[in-house]
Amino acid sequence: MPNIVLTRPLGQSLRLGELLHRKFPTLEQIQLPLLAIVPNENPADAKRLKDLLPSTDLAVFVSPNAVECSMRLLQAEWPKNIPIAVVGGGSLEALSNHGITAQHGFTIYAPSNPSEWDSEGLWKILNQSQSSWSGKNILFLKGIGGRAWLGEQFLLQGAEIHSISTYKRVPLADDSPAWLGLKKSIPSDSICLLTSSEAARHFAQFLKENPSWAMSWLNEAMMLCTHERIAQACAELGFENIDCCAPGDDSLLVKIEQWHTNKN
Structure with a gap:
């Protein structure tokens, strides 16, 4: 079968x-x-997240897990004045589950075509929205490890990068x-x-x-x-x-x- x-x-x-x-x-x-997803519940990282938000120009959630675990770490509503970038439909759905949608007044950047649901597709959309990211504070909300390509593009344009690991992946036991x-x-x-x-x-x-x-x-x-x-x-x-x-x-x-x- x-x-x-x-x-x-x-x-x-x-x-x-x-x-x-x-x-x-x-x-x-x-x-x-x-892989199992283990959320980060460290109070020090929760405080750091809250401290970084007021100066953040763009927050990048790298995955649906990053959305869920970041909201769990923040334990507060996401500020409407901080634009959000996500790679694809799964992350958009995760944001929607928390009431974070364009219809509710949030600014969200994401590739519309599923064939471009990756870092390269998101970077294309972000560059269409802004001529340069020089001097901007970019906050990456992510798991431990992961691909660094998108962050490198921001750095090449002179942005300042901050990141918080909101979860870790644990392999299935043998x-x-x-x-x-x-x-x-x-x-x-x-x-x-x-x-x-x-x-x-x-x-x-x-x-x-x-x-x-x-x-x-x-x-x-x-x-x-x-x-x-x-x-x-x-x-x-x-x-x-x-x-x-x-x-x-x-x-x-x-x-x-x-x-x-x-x-x-």
Whole structure:
């Protein structure tokens, strides 16, 4: 029976899971949260966030997790006078859950085209809104680590960068029962959703450390990646079957339907 491996952190595949169940009721869903999100609740960082906001010219939330964990750290309403930048639709939805929308008077920059939901797409929009970021204070709200490209673009224009790590990612433990879903499934009948390069690396590492049964997942399962960078990482890690699509549940559904049709 065909199955899909959902690798987002727990709770972040709920909408996609519901859409998949309605559209493909026979498609088995395997929950494999390769990374867990642990919010930063350090009072010192909460104070630093509040202290930085009055002088912030633009706040960049790097992901939906950054939105949720920043609001948890702030424990207050977001000031309407501080513009916000986000990469894509997931972050816009997370902001909306907190009442932060353009309709409510907030200034939000985000690429409108799902094919541009990445740092490069956001930088394009930001440069259209402002001729130069020289002398501006930019606050990055992010997880520990992550890609530094967007911050480097601001620095090159003479902006001052501040960042607060509002969460950290914890890899799924090797002895977690969640891995058993893979062991009981047939890789050649499986499509795995990968939405981060870090998750892909942890996935590949586990598979290679369990060669007695797991190596076939590297060779036979389909890896569906939501960005070319993730697909490139998968290729470098040794995955054989890789496909790519734009981020967003709607784009994923189209690709999953194509794969599912070919399986039947």
